[in-house]
Amino acid sequence: MTAITKANSVILPSTWHNLIPLWQGNEVDVQKGLSHTQLAPAWQLLLLGDGSPTRHLQLLTGEPTEVDVIDMSLIGVDLDGAPDLIQAVPEPRLRRQVWLRTASGQRLAYATSWWEASHVDEYLQNRSLPIWASLTRLRTELYRDVQGIYYGNCAALESAFEQPGPFWGRHYLFWHHGQPLTLIYEVFSPYLTKYLGAMQLDK
Numbered sequence: 001m002t003a004i005t006k007a008n009s010v011i012l013p014s015t016w017h018n019l020i021p022l023w024q025g026n027e028v029d030v031q032k033g034l035s036h037t038q039l040a041p042a043w044q045l046l047l048l049g050d051g052s053p054t055r056h057l058q059l060l061t062g063e064p065t066e067v068d069v070i071d072m073s074l075i076g077v078d079l080d081g082a083p084d085l086i087q088a089v090p091e092p093r094l095r096r097q098v099w100l101r102t103a104s105g106q107r108l109a110y111a112t113s114w115w116e117a118s119h120v121d122e123y124l125q126n127r128s129l130p131i132w133a134s135l136t137r138l139r140t141e142l143y144r145d146v147q148g149i150y151y152g153n154c155a156a157l158e159s160a161f162e163q164p165g166p167f168w169g170r171h172y173l174f175w176h177h178g179q180p181l182t183l184i185y186e187v188f189s190p191y192l193t194k195y196l197g198a199m200q201l202d203k
Contacts, residue, residue, distance in 0.1 A: 015081060016071070016112040016185075017097075017112070018081065018154065018185065019153065019167060020154065021152035022151050022166055023152070024150045024152070025149045025150075026148060027146075027147050027148070030147065030148070030149055030170075034149075037202070038200060039168070039199060040196070040197060040200055042197055047188070048146060048149065049146075050144040051144075052144075053100070053109065054100060057102075057108050060195040061102050061108070063102040063103045064103045065100055065101070065102070066100075066101055067099070067101075068099040068101065071095065071097035073095050074093075075092075075094065076091065080095060080114065082183065083148060083171045083183065083185065085173055085183050086183050088173060088180040089114050089182065091116070092116075093115065093116060093117055094117040095115075096112070096113045096114075096115065097111070097112045099160070106191065107161055107191075108188065108191060109186055109188045110160065110161075110187045111186045113182050113184045113185075114183045115181075144172050145175060147172055147173065149169070149170045150168070150169040150187075151166055151169075152167065153165040153167070154187070161189040161190070161191065163189055163191055167187050167190065168199065169185065169188065171183065171185045171186070172184055
């Protein structure tokens, strides 16, 4: 999926894979945490914590976390149906979509990120690397600010993960030197129950 640019106009490709929420929470929910009957403790560590998901996935599976980049599109000033925090990312913007998978090919998560187009090459010098790996190589100091959490469905992700929904997802801002660097929206595959256990604990 690539954007086609003609003169100063941008024709956007097909959209990114957002969840249709059955439930969603805000920053307050993220800070206080959810009940264990809604989201089990191990899943809360993954979704509500401020650590690197690619690093967590590698530790869980025992395999390197690899990236399949499926979209790098200039979206200009378009809000792209993204969370409202996209307005914190300077224009013009670029959208990047990836699958996070094990080295053996198992898809574990989907992520969309929005960047200031003029600076994306500075931070993603090797675009096939996970964002965490790229920024670690640059010794970039970051703060991961989780702002929203979702539980919902998406037919495209159900097909891609080969797992039935609903799915859990989240969005957050990366801050660098007090400035927003990128907005990221992630959805995790239920395949991770193999390592994390059930998503919800029985009442």
